[in-house]
Amino acid sequence: MSYSLATLWYERQRYLPGVLAVGFSCLLIALQCGLLLGLFSITSIPIDESGADIWIGHPEVPSVDLGRPIPDKWMSFLAQPEVEIIEPFMEGFGYWVKPTGGMELVLIIGSQLGPGAIGPVRQLTAEHRTLLSEEMSVVVDEGEFGRLGITKIGATAEVIGRQVRVVGTVRGLKSLAGPYLFCSLHTAKQLLRPPADQVTFILGKCYKKEDAQKVVDRLQAYPHKISAFTSDGFSLRSRLHWLLKTKAGIALGLAAALGLLVGAVVTYQTLYAATAASLKEYAVLRALGIPRWRMALTVLAQSFWVGLFGICLAVPFILILATVGNDAGAKVLLPWWLWTGAITVTMTTALVSGLLALRSLRLVEPATLLR
Amino acid sequence: MATADRYNTCFVDLQTHPKGLSMYNDGNGVIPTLRAWGLTKTFGAGDVMTTALRDVSIELYPGQLSLLMGPSGSGKSTLLAALSGLLRPDSGRVLCLEHDIWALSEKQREHFRLKHCGFIFQGYNLFPALTARQQLEMVLRWSGISGWREARQRTDAILDLLGLSKKAKLRPNQLSGGEKQRVAIGRALIKEPSFCFADEPTAALDWKHGEQVIELLRAAAHDGGATILVVAHDSRLIPHVDRVFHLEDGVLVEGIERPLSLVAGDTAVAAEY
Numbered sequence: 001m002s003y004s005l006a007t008l009w010y011e012r013q014r015y016l017p018g019v020l021a022v023g024f025s026c027l028l029i030a031l032q033c034g035l036l037l038g039l040f041s042i043t044s045i046p047i048d049e050s051g052a053d054i055w056i057g058h059p060e061v062p063s064v065d066l067g068r069p070i071p072d073k074w075m076s077f078l079a080q081p082e083v084e085i086i087e088p089f090m091e092g093f094g095y096w097v098k099p100t101g102g103m104e105l106v107l108i109i110g111s112q113l114g115p116g117a118i119g120p121v122r123q124l125t126a127e128h129r130t131l132l133s134e135e136m137s138v139v140v141d142e143g144e145f146g147r148l149g150i151t152k153i154g155a156t157a158e159v160i161g162r163q164v165r166v167v168g169t170v171r172g173l174k175s176l177a178g179p180y181l182f183c184s185l186h187t188a189k190q191l192l193r194p195p196a197d198q199v200t201f202i203l204g205k206c207y208k209k210e211d212a213q214k215v216v217d218r219l220q221a222y223p224h225k226i227s228a229f230t231s232d233g234f235s236l237r238s239r240l241h242w243l244l245k246t247k248a249g250i251a252l253g254l255a256a257a258l259g260l261l262v263g264a265v266v267t268y269q270t271l272y273a274a275t276a277a278s279l280k281e282y283a284v285l286r287a288l289g290i291p292r293w294r295m296a297l298t299v300l301a302q303s304f305w306v307g308l309f310g311i312c313l314a315v316p317f318i319l320i321l322a323t324v325g326n327d328a329g330a331k332v333l334l335p336w337w338l339w340t341g342a343i344t345v346t347m348t349t350a351l352v353s354g355l356l357a358l359r360s361l362r363l364v365e366p367a368t369l370l371r
Numbered sequence: 372m373a374t375a376d377r378y379n380t381c382f383v384d385l386q387t388h389p390k391g392l393s394m395y396n397d398g399n400g401v402i403p404t405l406r407a408w409g410l411t412k413t414f415g416a417g418d419v420m421t422t423a424l425r426d427v428s429i430e431l432y433p434g435q436l437s438l439l440m441g442p443s444g445s446g447k448s449t450l451l452a453a454l455s456g457l458l459r460p461d462s463g464r465v466l467c468l469e470h471d472i473w474a475l476s477e478k479q480r481e482h483f484r485l486k487h488c489g490f491i492f493q494g495y496n497l498f499p500a501l502t503a504r505q506q507l508e509m510v511l512r513w514s515g516i517s518g519w520r521e522a523r524q525r526t527d528a529i530l531d532l533l534g535l536s537k538k539a540k541l542r543p544n545q546l547s548g549g550e551k552q553r554v555a556i557g558r559a560l561i562k563e564p565s566f567c568f569a570d571e572p573t574a575a576l577d578w579k580h581g582e583q584v585i586e587l588l589r590a591a592a593h594d595g596g597a598t599i600l601v602v603a604h605d606s607r608l609i610p611h612v613d614r615v616f617h618l619e620d621g622v623l624v625e626g627i628e629r630p631l632s633l634v635a636g637d638t639a640v641a642a643e644y
């Protein structure tokens with residue numbers, strides 16, 4: 001190990017391209033994933049902006065916008081000592097017939113609206129909540145007017161055969177699949193017409209937010225087929241679902257693979273050339289009877305160091321660029337598991353390059369030293 | 372045949388000597404550590420075929436420094452490679468310490484070299500990134516001969532012996548040619564091998580340093596009991612060695628410059644090893 005490190009340091013000019021390539025791969029992967037995670041964070045807005053700590057849904061629910069009906073008597077599951085508030089929650093897709101003609105997919109979000117309600121997003125003011133208690137009234141994001149084909153508050157449109165009225169607007173609640181229609185639980189039921197006594201989610205709020213995980217673990221251990229998540233867990237699940245489901249996931253995968261490939265090829269070339277430059281020295285050791293695996297281990301150790309230095313170089317740049325991106329309005333999210341993943345993948349690439357570079361050791365032939 | 376005739380007039384031809392190969396193996400019971408006979412090696416085929424070795428036989432004894440001379444292209448390096456287990460001859464056998472080198476498997480041969488062989492090649496072939504001490508230590512540690520602590524002690528001891536104590540921390544580009552060659556010698560001898568094969572270790576050095584190198588090798592043979600075969604062109608080295616061989620056109624003859632009888636005393640001492 002120490003010989004490979006000494007070599008790496010002494011011949012750093014030679015190894016620099018490999019280190020840079022590895023660092024670049026790591027940077028590319030982390031930032032791209034971080035950007036997409038940020039982009040897809042809009043898919044979990046109904047979770048992130050609500051006051052709920054615990055979400056209970058259908059056992060196969062993939063994300064917040066793809067909820068399926070569950071019996072509202074599941075609310076009794078949340079009758080736990082740590083839980084303070086329990087609420088039903090309705091959500092589902094519908095078609096919005098634009099007054100200007102044409103249709104638009106919308107996501108109907110219905111929750112209770114009382115002063116202590118945990119279902120509505122924070123952006124709904126007390127005034128909104130009062131207005132929404134009127135049947136068939138909805139609040140939309142002001143940025144969605146174009147998509148909805150309306151121009152002002154008070155506009156009406158048809159949703160799933162019923163007339164709804166826009167009574168207010170919020171800001172910053174963009175959506176991916178279709179604009180959100182925030183409304184009361186009652187209105188949502190009128191529009192979505194679920195089977196009797198069925199809702200989409202059951203929400204809970206704990207006295208202490210930290211207890212949510214404990215309650216969720218307890219619920220998961222029940223023999224009943226339900227899905228229980230903390231709000232953070234469900235948020236991540238929703239984002240990942242969309243990330244993987246949409247083409248963006250594939251695009252990300254391709255770009256990341258390309259970055260890794262470039263990193264791998266440059267690292268391989270670097271290690272191969274470095275080993276080839278020492279063929280004579282290795283040949284002497286071979287003549288002295290030192291087994292080939294010792295040299296293989298040295299090459300692998302070099303690939304490890306190249307990987308490590310590359311990652312160490314990348315980390316500050318990732319942090320700086322993420323900050324710059326966030327300041328510029330692009331959301332870059334870097335959760336700890338993204339760091340772990342990016343580092344693991346990069347390190348693996350470096351080691352695989354090292355494994356491939358072992359080929360050069362086949363050129364070691366001690367007899368060529370005697371001429 | 373003309374060549375052989377010419378040699379017969381001034382050299383003892385091993386093949387035609389009445390007592391044959393065992394001429395030195397009588398009386399005082401000295402057993403050769405290396406015996407080879409019938410070694411032949413050709414390269415290429417047809418028009419470009421060169422015969423590097425023609426039916427070469429040789430015996431080497433412990434505690435002796437032997438010099439192998441001959442014109443360029445005569446097959447000296449090839450002979451060294453065949454004797455040391457690096458290049459398989461077309462025919463012939465090599466017995467080193469009673470191991471039939473070319474009947475061993477590749478792995479066994481490698482293990483034999485690990486245990487018993489040291490090499491000095493033309494050019495120094497030192498790792499540019501490592502210090503003199505690391506170059507030597509590496510051999511001991513990687514061959515599993517000794518642990519970290521012992522490797523350091525043995526390395527420092529041999530660096531001292533080579534007069535390189537002050538240069539232990541220097542890298543090859545900070546060492547002179549002679550110093551680099553001494554490091555290479557150290558690398559060959561640090562395992563305390565039974566055999567040491569050196570291909571033109573003095574070629575790149577001036578006479579003073581060449582002499583120094585050959586003296587170091589002689590000490591390794593006489594004091595350490597190693598069997599050492601050195602290829603060199605410089606006839607000024609002859610007084611420093613125990614035996615001289617001449618190779619011409621792939622035919623080996625022993626020179627009479629240093630007939631073994633002159634150094635019989637050394638041989639007897641060496642027999643104790």
Ligand SMILES: Nc1ncnc2c1ncn2[C@@H]1O[C@H](COP(=O)(O)OP(=O)(O)OP(=O)(O)O)[C@@H](O)[C@H]1O
Nearest residue numbers: 371414415421423442443444445446447448449450
């Ligand atoms: N791998 C090879 N392929 C073809 N021919 C070879 C090979 N190795 C050696 N030869 C030939 O064998 C002959 C002997 O070579 P060798 O290297 O043993 O000579 P040498 O005595 O060491 O010469 P020098 O003093 O120049 O080093 C030469 O004619 C050389 O061209």
Ligand SMILES: [Mg+2]
Nearest residue numbers: 370371447448
């Ligand atoms: Mg040669």
